[in-house]
Amino acid sequence: MLKAYRYRIYPNKEQEIQLAKTFGCCRFVYNQTLAYRNDAYEKEKKSISKTGCNNYCNRELKKVYEWLKEVDKFALTNAIYNMDSAYQKFFKEHAGYPKFKSKHDNHKSYTTNFTNQIRIYESTGSVP
Numbered sequence: 001m002l003k004a005y006r007y008r009i010y011p012n013k014e015q016e017i018q019l020a021k022t023f024g025c026c027r028f029v030y031n032q033t034l035a036y037r038n039d040a041y042e043k044e045k046k047s048i049s050k051t052g053c054n055n056y057c058n059r060e061l062k063k064v065y066e067w068l069k070e071v072d073k074f075a076l077t078n079a080i081y082n083m084d085s086a087y088q089k090f091f092k093e094h095a096g097y098p099k100f101k102s103k104h105d106n107h108k109s110y111t112t113n114f115t116n117q118i119r120i121y122e123s124t125g126s127v128p
Helices: 013-044 050-064 066-070 073-092
Strands: 109-112 118-121
Touching (some): 013 050, 013 066, 013 109
Antiparallel strands (some): 109 118
């Protein structure tokens, strides 16, 4: 039997800023790698793996956008893996094509590997 625990956190101002940066960077990386994957398929008819997308993020995006280095690298990697999972479900399970994430959507979350897969949610109401 598995147990789940739900915690409510009360971050201070500095932590709120860091959480907002991480939410924004995860959304940005998800959208950029999805666009990169779309462009590669449209132009060259070539599929890019999640490792290729991760290398694109680390080698190109982080050089152009220095502010991506301020957040947890595991959160960015997991955003890429989530995008790849959505992309794979499109082909295997005939789910809808992955959509770009919006800044105005109230569901903001990220997962980090820093300590045993902690999933962080913005406090906009209920936690799914």
